[in-house]
Each structure stands twice: as structure tokens, then as C-alpha cells.
Amino acid sequence: MARHHVRATVNGDAVEFLCETGQTLLEALRDELRLTGTKEGCGTGDCGACSVMLDGRLVCSCLVLGVEAEGRSIETIEGMAVGEALHPLQQKFLEHAALQCGICTPGILIAARALLERNPDPTEAEVRDGLAGNLCRCTGYHKIVEAVLAAAREMRGA
Amino acid sequence: MSELRYEAPKTLAEAVALLSGAKGRARVLAGGTDLLIQMRTGRIQPELLVDIKAVPELGEIVAGNGGYRIGAAVTGMQLIEHADFAKRWPGVVDGVRLIGSLQVKGRATVGGNLCNASPAADSVPALIAAGAVARIVGPHGAREAAVETVVVGPGKTSLAVGEIVTSLLLPPRPLRSGDAYLRFTPRSEMDIAVVGAGVNLTLDAQGICTQARVALGAVASRALLVPAAAAALIGTKVDAAALARLAAAARDACSPIDDKRGSREFRLRTAGVMVCRAAGIALERARRNDG
Ligand SMILES: Cc1cc2nc3c(=O)[nH]c(=O)nc-3n(C[C@H](O)[C@H](O)[C@H](O)COP(=O)(O)OP(=O)(O)OC[C@H]3O[C@@H](n4cnc5c(N)ncnc54)[C@H](O)[C@@H]3O)c2cc1C
Ligand code: FES
Numbered sequence: 262m263a264r265h266h267v268r269a270t271v272n273g274d275a276v277e278f279l280c281e282t283g284q285t286l287l288e289a290l291r292d293e294l295r296l297t298g299t300k301e302g303c304g305t306g307d308c309g310a311c312s313v314m315l316d317g318r319l320v321c322s323c324l325v326l327g328v329e330a331e332g333r334s335i336e337t338i339e340g341m342a343v344g345e346a347l348h349p350l351q352q353k354f355l356e357h358a359a360l361q362c363g364i365c366t367p368g369i370l371i372a373a374r375a376l377l378e379r380n381p382d383p384t385e386a387e388v389r390d391g392l393a394g395n396l397c398r399c400t401g402y403h404k405i406v407e408a409v410l411a412a413a414r415e416m417r418g419a
Numbered sequence: 420m421s422e423l424r425y426e427a428p429k430t431l432a433e434a435v436a437l438l439s440g441a442k443g444r445a446r447v448l449a450g451g452t453d454l455l456i457q458m459r460t461g462r463i464q465p466e467l468l469v470d471i472k473a474v475p476e477l478g479e480i481v482a483g484n485g486g487y488r489i490g491a492a493v494t495g496m497q498l499i500e501h502a503d504f505a506k507r508w509p510g511v512v513d514g515v516r517l518i519g520s521l522q523v524k525g526r527a528t529v530g531g532n533l534c535n536a537s538p539a540a541d542s543v544p545a546l547i548a549a550g551a552v553a554r555i556v557g558p559h560g561a562r563e564a565a566v567e568t569v570v571v572g573p574g575k576t577s578l579a580v581g582e583i584v585t586s587l588l589l590p591p592r593p594l595r596s597g598d599a600y601l602r603f604t605p606r607s608e609m610d611i612a613v614v615g616a617g618v619n620l621t622l623d624a625q626g627i628c629t630q631a632r633v634a635l636g637a638v639a640s641r642a643l644l645v646p647a648a649a650a651a652l653i654g655t656k657v658d659a660a661a662l663a664r665l666a667a668a669a670r671d672a673c674s675p676i677d678d679k680r681g682s683r684e685f686r687l688r689t690a691g692v693m694v695c696r697a698a699g700i701a702l703e704r705a706r707r708n709d710g
């Protein structure tokens with residue numbers, strides 16, 4: 262059996278894990294590293310629930326192999342809050358009731374943070390565009406968009 | 420099941436040797452956005468994956484001789500973010516922008532879009548219209564092939580065993596050139612083209628079209644270069660009469676499938692409409708691009 266010993270950085274920490282060639286990064290995160298915040302919706306790149314940052318790039322972890330993470334830096338939802346202090350996006354999602362079942366939420370938060378890093382003052386259309394790769398079957402998106410816009414305002418200090 | 424091997428060679432020579440020396444089915448792994456899904460559904464069961472992303476030259480976007488060389492491991496997002504490339508080849512970037520979500524484009528490569536050989540691949544008609552050439556390296560050396568000759572049918576390419584597309588070459592751009600790619604899909608995002616149309620044209624100082632290339636996607640078993648459609652534009656001001664001839668030539672070139680995404684008749688009509696709209700955008704861009 263081809264088992265790989267992978268060394269990577271996850272949320273700033275050096276980690277090592279073993280994985281099979283066919284295992285995705287999503288499976289490695291959840292099953293080997295026990296970081297179950299990243300969710301699986303479709304497994305085919307359509308829903309964005311598995312979104313993580315890979316070397317600073319937003320990707321679907323279900324479309325990346327675990328072995329491809331060798332030497333790379335990964336950021337997941339577990340790295341978003343600092344201790345007990347929630348990220349402004351997380352705080353606004355709670356205040357705006359921008360989640361129901363919550364399966365889409367980690368991926369949407371990662372995608373939203375990536376959007377605000379590139380564009381701190383997005384229009385509503387830009388928020389919708391930035392989150393177009395993330396499906397939510399519960400909320401109807403309106404509250405999600407409001408929460409992201411509110412977080413953006415707060416992060417700009419406006 | 421777990422006999423699958425993974426290699427990430429650091430040189431092209433090693434990558435070619437691995438692919439041509441493999442006993443079972445070997446596959447190039449670029450962004451993996453098609454490959455991983457095909458493996459997951461069991462449609463393909465390779466025994467060796469050769470990840471080309473560790474080969475440094477495949478990750479480069481290089482301007483030279485007035486043109487561009489895009490390495491096969493360059494992602495869609497890297498290309499979109501490359502301001503000068505996007506300015507010179509906005510139509511190619513139109514095609515790349517349509518490849519899935521931001522997440523998908525963070526991994527997907529143009530080389531993979533081509534080599535996956537889907538008739539509906541969005542960057543392919545744009546590249547064909549642009550006159551792009553694929554540089555290919557294999558066990559018997561290097562060769563170049565026009566992009567329209569790389570795909571031969573759904574899921575099938577003209578690449579021999581062990582051959583890798585290493586880069587796509589975009590030719591020098593004359594003044595007053597513009598290109599555009601448009602597709603028709605039932606939904607605006609995350610959908611598969613029912614018709615895709617790429618148009619690339621060059622005007623002279625009087626606004627007469629001197630060169631054109633027109634390509635269509637999703638209307639045949641592979642993306643097509645349509646010389647008769649280009650001929651309808653050359654020598655004209657890309658006026659209404661020329662556009663009518665363009666639409667007719669585009670419809671004549673189609674041999675579309677008939678399925679739930681679009682009937683044959685619908686695809687034929689849509690091909691004419693989309694190619695005219697793409698020509699209109701290419702024309703605007705060419706007019707603005709006069710130095
Ligand atoms: C959710 C989702 C939405 C999508 N939407 C679209 C869309 O709207 N339009 C569209 O066109 N596509 C779409 N795609 C398909 C896919 O993302 C693209 O085809 C992508 O460009 C493939 O590139 P890749 O680098 O991921 O290829 P890979 O998956 O790595 O490879 C694809 C195939 O090409 C071969 N290959 C790759 N690179 C080379 C090379 N350099 N030399 C030789 N062979 C090679 C591989 O062996 C494999 O057979 C979508 C995919 C997903 C998951
Ligand atoms: S689980 Fe990865 S996109 Fe749906």
C-alpha cells in the first residue's frame with residue numbers, strides 16, 4: 262500500500278500525517294488530523310463546504326490530494342478565531358443569524374475572509390460573486406451577505 | 420485499490436520518463452479538478468499519477484517575442500491576476516474566468532482544461548481563436564501543435580503515451596486586435612456550456628478587419644476552428660451584413676448533440692447568436708487597443 266508521510270503547516274503549526282495516494286486533503290484533515298471543522302458536502306468541487314486556503318489560495322480541499330500538501334501551508338476554519346476571540350466574520354455570522362444547519366459555514370467563512378483580504382470594501386454584488394463557489398441549502402444567502410458586509414464595515418473601522 | 424502511485428518529479432525529463440515507463444495507466448496530475456472527480460467516480464483508475472506542479476518552468480507565465488508562454492501548471496487564478504496578459508488576451512481570460520468557482524480556478528489549469536478533452540471546455544475555443552499553440556514534450560522529443568489539433572473527440576487527445584503539454588504559446592499581438600469568448604448556459608455560474616464562441620480579430624487603421632479566427636465549443640465532438648466564419652469577417656467593417664454571414668457560417672459548422680441541456684435546433688440558433696455577440700465584444704476591444 263502506498264502510504265505517504267506528509268509534512269505540512271496547518272494554521273501555523275507544523276504537522277505530519279500519513280495518507281494513501283487516493284485520499285483527499287479534506288479526508289486527511291478530517292480523518293488523520295482530526296480537524297473536522299472543514300466539511301464535506303459534495304466531494305466534487307461544487308459546494309465549497311470543504312474550502313481551505315492552500316499557500317494563500319482559496320481551494321476546495323476535496324479536489325486536492327493529501328500528498329499534494331507536502332511542504333505547503335494550509336489554513337482551515339480552526340485557525341480563524343484567536344483563542345476565545347472570534348474573527349469579526351464569525352461574530353457577525355452569529356449576530357445576523359447567517360447560519361442554520363452550519364454545514365456550509367466553515368467554507369463560507371474561509372471564502373469570505375479570502376474575499377475581504379483582497380477587497381476590504383466589497384459591494385453586495387462582489388460579496389455574492391466572491392461566495393459563488395459556496396452553496397447554502399438553508400439560509401437563502403441574504404443573511405450571509407449581510408453578515409459579510411457588516412464584518413467588512415467593522416474590519417475597516419467604518 | 421491502493422496500488423495507486425504518486426510522483427512529483429522536479430524535472431520534465433523525469434516526468435516524461437515516469438509516464439512513458441509506467442506499466443499500467445499513468446496520468447498527468449495538474450490541478451486535479453477533473454482527474455480527482457474521474458478517479459472518485461471510478462471512470463478512470465490510473466496506477467500512477469505524475470504531478471507536474473513541482474517542475475519549475477511549468478509554473479511560469481513568460482512574455483517574450485511579443486507573445487506569451489503559459490506553463491501547463493499555471494492556474495486559472497494566476498492567469499486572471501496577470502494584468503498584462505489579461506490586457507492582451509481578454510478573450511482567453513473570458514474563457515478562463517468561466518472555469519468553475521474561485522476555488523476551482525485556484526487549482527484548475529488551462530493545460531488540464533485542454534487535455535481533459537471535454538467538447539465544452541471553456542478556455543479551449545478562446546485559445547483556438549487566439550491562435551495558441553501547445554508545446555508538447557514526450558519520449559521522442561519536443562513538438563508543437565495548434566490547439567485545435569490536440570483534442571480529437573470527447574475525452575480523447577492526439578497526445579502519444581508519455582507526452583505532456585508543457586506550455587501554451589500565444590502569438591504576438593498586432594495593434595487594433597481584440598478577442599472575446601462567450602458561452603450560453605442555463606445558469607450564470609457553475610454550469611456546462613451549451614454553446615461557446617470565441618472570436619479574435621484585427622482591424623486596420625480604417626477599421627477593416629484584416630485577420631480573424633473564430634472557434635466554437637460544445638457544438639460538436641470537440642471545439643472547432645471555423646475558417647468560413649472568419650472569412651465572413653475579413654475585409655469587412657464587421658457590420659450587420661458581415662455578422663449575418665458569420666452567424667450562418669457558424670451554424671453550418673455545428674453538428675451538435677440533442678440533449679436536456681439544449682436541443683439540436685436550439686444549439687444551432689444559439690451558436691449564431693453567441694458568435695455575433697462575441698464578435699461585437701472583440702470588435703470593441705480591438706477598437707480600444709490602438710496603441
Ligand atoms: C465544480 C466544477 C466546475 C467546473 N466548471 C467548469 C466550467 O464551467 N468550464 C470548464 O471548461 N471546465 C469546468 N470544470 C472542469 C475543470 O475544472 C477544468 O477542465 C480544468 O481546467 C481542468 O484542469 P486541471 O488542471 O484541474 O486538470 P486535471 O484534472 O489535473 O487534468 C485533466 C486531464 O488532463 C490531463 N492533463 C492535465 N494537464 C496535462 C498536461 N499538461 N499534459 C498532458 N495531460 C494533462 C490529466 O491527465 C487529466 O486526464 C469544472 C470543474 C469543477 C470541479
Ligand atoms: S465537498 Fe468539496 S466542494 Fe463540495
Ligand code: FES
Nearest residue numbers: 361362397398399
Ligand atoms: S446553513 Fe445549512 S447549508 Fe448553509
